[in-house]
Amino acid sequence: DAKTTQPPSMDCAEGRAANLPCNHSTISGNEYVYWYRQIHSQGPQYIIHGLKNNETNEMASLIITEDRKSSTLILPHATLRDTAVYYCIVRGLTNSGYALNFGKGTSLLVTP
Amino acid sequence: DARVTQTPRHKVTEMGQEVTMRCQPILGHNTVFWYRQTMMQGLELLAYFRNRAPLDDSGMPKDRFSAEMPDATLATLKIQPSEPRDSAVYFCASGLGQGGQETQYFGPGTRLLVL
Numbered sequence: 001d002a003k004t005t006q007p008p009s010m011d012c013a014e015g016r017a018a019n020l021p022c023n024h025s026t027i028s029g030n031e032y033v034y035w036y037r038q039i040h041s042q043g044p045q046y047i048i049h050g051l052k053n054n055e056t057n058e059m060a061s062l063i064i065t066e067d068r069k070s071s072t073l074i075l076p077h078a079t080l081r082d083t084a085v086y087y088c089i090v091r092g093l094t095n096s097g098y099a100l101n102f103g104k105g106t107s108l109l110v111t112p
Numbered sequence: 113d114a115r116v117t118q119t120p121r122h123k124v125t126e127m128g129q130e131v132t133m134r135c136q137p138i139l140g141h142n143t144v145f146w147y148r149q150t151m152m153q154g155l156e157l158l159a160y161f162r163n164r165a166p167l168d169d170s171g172m173p174k175d176r177f178s179a180e181m182p183d184a185t186l187a188t189l190k191i192q193p194s195e196p197r198d199s200a201v202y203f204c205a206s207g208l209g210q211g212g213q214e215t216q217y218f219g220p221g222t223r224l225l226v227l
Contacts, residue, residue, distance in 0.1 A: 032213075034215075042220060042221075043116075043203050043205075043218035043219050043220050043221050044155070044203070044205075044218045045218065046215055046216065046217055046218075049215065091213060092213070098145065098157060098160040098167070098168055099145075099147075099155075099156075099157035099171070100155070100157075100216060102154060102155050
């Protein structure tokens, strides 16, 4: 799987959009970008994934650059409950093994 | 709202005792993953099942750990005998797929403390 780089921490005011960046400059053509988060003392939670088109679901939006070397997860209206560690994971269709490589992620703190 | 469930949520035991952790995957999912999370190592994959068959348990200490799926609604992870270094949070995840690349949905975890 391609290596990802995320800032270690970010702050966001409640009600504002949280934009979490991820660099994956070595991504290959068949690798997807996945986002998970882990709220303290809970299991990792799947958020969204995409290949090259932007994706949106009830939790977030995923913006992938045209060259696919970076992406941004957008939480449109952050709440205190969105405080968590966010993981960007690049994962291929083959030869990636079964384990998700969570790395260190970005610790997002949403403040009142 | 379909979820992976795990029991017990917390377990404190003494070294040498047997520990059994249970997981109920999301109904209809055909793959199950067992992970262990510690501060030092992060999340490590212990075992992977597809259609109840173990496909990968290379991450599991074979001498003391065992994982099974007695049926499609139950996965178990056993440690016998337990040791203090097994203290960790154990997560079960389930998914639907064939290639091992499916989206994984995690349970709340079992927090194990071995004294």
